[in-house]
Amino acid sequence: MSKTRTVTSKADRTGGKAARPRLWLTVLSLTAFALLIALGVWQIERRAWKLALIDRVEQRVHAPAQPIPAPAAWPTITAASDEYRHVSATGRFLHDRETLVQAVTEEGPGYWVLTPLQRADGTLVLVNRGFVPTERRDASTRQTGNPEGKVEITGLLRITEPKGGFLRNNVPQHNRWYSRDVAAIAAARGLHDVAPFFVDADAGSQSAGGPIGGLTVIRFPNNHLIYALTWFALAFMLAGKLLVTFGGGLFRRRRFVHEPAGGPDAAARRTGSDAGTIVEQA
Incomplete structure (x- = not known):
């Protein structure tokens, strides 16, 4: 070998x-x-947490409407425990204090109409009554859709948005709003005793000729x-x-x-x- x-x-x-x-x-x-x-x-x-969140929100959205939290509970309101709860409130709209916030929806570009609702105890809650297109920005074009007197609204409790919109900050002095910042809107409109959250009115709360309600988008990316x-x-x-x-x-x-x-x-x-x-x- x-x-x-x-x-x-x-x-x-x-x-x-x-x-x-x-x-x-x-x-x-x-x-x-x-x-x-x-x-x-x-x-x-994270996926397990997101699935639990989606399930929790679905339960809140489809639950029967409950009265909005009392003022004593306002300091404890958080996104984790309260956002998207189905709530109801009764009061009178202060239409002369409404605020328009820029929005892009399935209806196209336009504005959210945020109007203070004054309740019987004197406290206020901002209500996002819904969407109006740009041509209806002026309040005079939708006077017939502004209910007078006592009203009851139902919708979803939403947490304030103090950081402005995407790459755009609110400019209160020029009445330009890109997010629903409750505290800033209250200060600009001279409102007091305002709840630290707002309510997205559902479709059943809209009035003829008024803003289009029920357009809340509930979407949680789960990749x-x-x-x-x-x-x-x-x-x-x-x-x-x-x-x-x-x-x-x-x-x-x-x-x-x-x-x-x-x-x-x-x-x-x-x-x-x-x-x-x-x-x-x-």
């Missing part, structure tokens, strides 16, 4: 070491793998499963790369053969920059 013997040079021997991943690269790769797995798990948890699968896929791709890098040497078969010192090539092996160990390739 013939054997092929080759002499490995110093470069060959050091090259084997150089092919191994450096320690810092190994640590970095393992850290990245752990981080990707953690991100995937976090997205799974967490896609994000989780993306993070996990990246983690497994990285794991595959690490397996190839670290496990490559496991599939190579090398046997080191030491020839007798008196062999014919011994002198060549003992001298010169290429002196080294003879390797027999299997």
